[in-house]
Amino acid sequence: MMRMADKGKNPVYALQCLLKGLAMLPRKELRKYLLIPLLINVLLYSTVLVLGYYYMSDLIQQFIPGWLSWLEWILWPLFFVSFLITGFFTFTILANLIAAPFYSHLSARVAELLSGDSIDVVEQSWPKVLLAEIKRAGYLLSRMLPLLILFIIPVVNVVAPIVWALFGAWSMALEFMAYPLENRGLLFSEQKALLKEVRIAGLSFGGLTVLGLSLPIFNLIVSPAAVIGATVYIYTLAEQQEQ
Numbered sequence: 001m002m003r004m005a006d007k008g009k010n011p012v013y014a015l016q017c018l019l020k021g022l023a024m025l026p027r028k029e030l031r032k033y034l035l036i037p038l039l040i041n042v043l044l045y046s047t048v049l050v051l052g053y054y055y056m057s058d059l060i061q062q063f064i065p066g067w068l069s070w071l072e073w074i075l076w077p078l079f080f081v082s083f084l085i086t087g088f089f090t091f092t093i094l095a096n097l098i099a100a101p102f103y104s105h106l107s108a109r110v111a112e113l114l115s116g117d118s119i120d121v122v123e124q125s126w127p128k129v130l131l132a133e134i135k136r137a138g139y140l141l142s143r144m145l146p147l148l149i150l151f152i153i154p155v156v157n158v159v160a161p162i163v164w165a166l167f168g169a170w171s172m173a174l175e176f177m178a179y180p181l182e183n184r185g186l187l188f189s190e191q192k193a194l195l196k197e198v199r200i201a202g203l204s205f206g207g208l209t210v211l212g213l214s215l216p217i218f219n220l221i222v223s224p225a226a227v228i229g230a231t232v233y234i235y236t237l238a239e240q241q242e243q
Contacts, residue, residue: 004198008237011204017236018208021229025221029113033106034224037099041220044095096175096223100133103227107179110231135188136178140171165210166203172213173206176226180234205233 007013024030096103112118147167150160173195181191195202205226212222 004194005237008198008233009201011201014198014201014205014233015208017233018205018226018229020232021225021227022221024110024113024228024232025225027113030106030109030228033102033109036102037095037106037224038220040099041095041223044098045220097130097133097137099223100130100179103179103224104183106224106227107231108183110228111180111183111235114232114235132178132182132188136174139188140174143167144171165207168210169203169206170199171206172209172226173202176209176223176230177202177205177234179227180231184234184238205229 025034144167147160147164150163151157153160174192177195178188178191181194186194209222209226212225213219215222
């Protein structure tokens with residue numbers, strides 16, 4: 001089983017890899033791998049936001065009497081905050097599920113740029129990649145729902161935001177590290193075991209990714225940047241381990 005170099009446990013190095021992913025986005029060698037995932041993100045976020053705005057307006061008109069119209073100043077900010085909180089997680093998983101095959105190719109191309117030569121990639125069929133994404137989504141959703149209950153339990157709900165933030169960071173680490181690891185032939189269970197060896201670094205990577213995904217407009221480029229950053233992280237550490 002593949003193991004990570006000790007440097008992989010350094011959370012600062014993980015953050016540096018993510019920032020390098022952002023820096024590599026403009027490279028012309030990657031443009032064709034970025035277009036479709038970017039369009040998927042734009043289409044998905046725009047559709048959800050427009051539909052959410054439409055139904056929110058409808059609910060306000062139906063259930064808020066005219067003399068309470070001032071509540072709109074409270075309800076609209078709550079709507080957008082809720083959209084950002086749920087959007088970075090739910091919509092990111094859905095967008096990545098659709099874009100998974102394209103992100104796999106993006107990760108492989110980044111690895112080639114890092115090596116300066118063609119590399120051996122374990123080719124995964126489209127159905128197999130999608131199945132892996134469905135399993136990952138099931139793993140995340142099965143833990144997300146119980147965690148949401150913490151917010152309505154007295155006393156416990158005080159620590160719920162902290163637990164949720166840690167879970168979000170871990171989820172994003174699992175989500176984006178999967179692409180370079182799948183290209184090396186690692187299955188989901190092996191991916192989890194590997195990332196547990198560098199849990200703190202993974203949480204740092206995922207935490208900064210979550211922060212980026214919560215920022216409007218900027219979140220459209222965070223996913224491909226995270227794929228690139230994860231590839232840089234996995235490639236450099238795996239190479240060091242092999243030397």
